[in-house]
Amino acid sequence: NRNAFVIVDANGIGEGVYSRLKKLKVRVVPFYGQQAPNDKKTYVNARAESAFQTARAMKNDEIVLPMYDDILRGELPTVIWQFGEKKVEF
Numbered sequence: 001n002r003n004a005f006v007i008v009d010a011n012g013i014g015e016g017v018y019s020r021l022k023k024l025k026v027r028v029v030p031f032y033g034q035q036a037p038n039d040k041k042t043y044v045n046a047r048a049e050s051a052f053q054t055a056r057a058m059k060n061d062e063i064v065l066p067m068y069d070d071i072l073r074g075e076l077p078t079v080i081w082q083f084g085e086k087k088v089e090f
Helices: 013-023 046-059 070-075
Strands: 006-009 028-031 080-083 086-089
Touching (some): 006 013, 013 028
Antiparallel strands (some): 080 086
16 A cells, blocks of 8 residues: 555664664654643653554444454453553553
8 A cells, every 4th residue: 555654763772763664664653651641631652642543443443453363352451551550551
């Protein structure tokens, strides 16, 4: 697909992956999870915000994953958030 691209967490270990993909001329978009989220009242960083958005989209069947990817299907919706006594799971 000519419009396809890869999003890579370009921090730490991911920085090398991001750099290599760029050198290979792969359409790659960097993601920096430690950056400020759009919703600063709810999330501590962009990683937390994107994880919750992904979990919600999966729960609402807005994202469809390949049936054979059991590992990914098991990991993505297990986001946990806790602030004081309040705990939320998706």
